[in-house]
Amino acid sequence: MSNGYCKTEIVNPVDAKREKLLHAARRDARGYVAALVTAVDARDPSATAHSEMVATYAETIGRRMGLGESMIQSLRSAGLLHDVGKLAVPEAILTKPGPLTAEEFETIKRHPRTALDILGHLRFLTAEKPMILHHHEWYDGSGYPAGLAADRIPIGARILAVADALDTMFSRRTYKETFTLDRVRAELRAGAARQFDPAVIDTTLHWLDEAQDGVPAPAQSQKPSIRFRGRQAMRRLPVGQPPDRLA
Numbered sequence: 001m002s003n004g005y006c007k008t009e010i011v012n013p014v015d016a017k018r019e020k021l022l023h024a025a026r027r028d029a030r031g032y033v034a035a036l037v038t039a040v041d042a043r044d045p046s047a048t049a050h051s052e053m054v055a056t057y058a059e060t061i062g063r064r065m066g067l068g069e070s071m072i073q074s075l076r077s078a079g080l081l082h083d084v085g086k087l088a089v090p091e092a093i094l095t096k097p098g099p100l101t102a103e104e105f106e107t108i109k110r111h112p113r114t115a116l117d118i119l120g121h122l123r124f125l126t127a128e129k130p131m132i133l134h135h136h137e138w139y140d141g142s143g144y145p146a147g148l149a150a151d152r153i154p155i156g157a158r159i160l161a162v163a164d165a166l167d168t169m170f171s172r173r174t175y176k177e178t179f180t181l182d183r184v185r186a187e188l189r190a191g192a193a194r195q196f197d198p199a200v201i202d203t204t205l206h207w208l209d210e211a212q213d214g215v216p217a218p219a220q221s222q223k224p225s226i227r228f229r230g231r232q233a234m235r236r237l238p239v240g241q242p243p244d245r246l247a
Ligand SMILES: [Fe+2]
Pocket: 082, 083, 111, 135, 136
């Protein structure tokens, strides 16, 4: 009887059981995330698939910035869950076609902290929680909820902020039409070092320049390539609206 045989009999069942438990835990975790994302997207029909698109854009930008694979996976999960706190925002505010009142905007501004309250019940997503909490911070320190600036904002949150703005600008909402590609570029440039990390903007602009007339979805994504919308006339320009309605 070889030692190898004994080792196989004693060790492998433990490893197999641990692997089975880990597999079940990962499957459950994916299920929790999917359930939350479905609930968030169902609140605002005009923002359907917004979470998936933010995850896709964040992943693409993160890869182009050379971030490691575990960071990329965290960016994807954080992108999917970034607006989970909006579950606590009344639907009348989320889908309001006109400008928000100051009081309504204060209600919207609570959603990153609400997200942490919701996700705090889960023991995983350790890397994702700070990204979600800070995805509305501005690079110049004038964002919310903590007023963090520059490198004090987690890099994942700085990427999410740009990914969130990209999908909002490319999409039609109850309060705005889609932006043209030229306008998206101009908004990103104008927001560099003010709302957005200039390094993230630099990477994003290079990506948009290379993509020309279409932004390809990452290979891992099941979604088809995303084409920029045409140059539709703006029915309602969001000038003067709170920043959250733009990004
Ligand atoms: Fe948000």
